[in-house]
Amino acid sequence: MQKNIQTLDRLYEDQRGIIVNVIGYDHDGQRVIYRRRGCDWECVAPLIVFRARFRRIDK
Template identity: 45%
Template sequence: MRELERWFKDRRGIPVRVIRWEPESHRVIYLRSGYPHECFSPLQIFMRDFREIKVGPDEHGINGQSHES
């Protein structure tokens, strides 16, 4: 298991925060805003449906929490 902190948008344009990559099962684990549980996707489907984005320090994080002070 490999811990990560990267942001992607799904094919609907909704941002998700990738928190883990599980090479043994080829799964990407991520969080969606407002959803209390971890989500996962097989790597091939994740690569097809998600695009990495840059998130600045003023962007909102998962669960509506801002990175601002």
């Protein structure tokens, strides 16, 4: 990950109940970096979109 990306380890749930693991936040680009369970690649969403589609859950 780049220098301007904060490393995170938080669980969120989307509108369909699918759990994702947020692994980072890009401060400069205001993007959330997350990984879906069972996927090997990272997904990225703008912060405003992520907030509208996901809610944080406890581990």
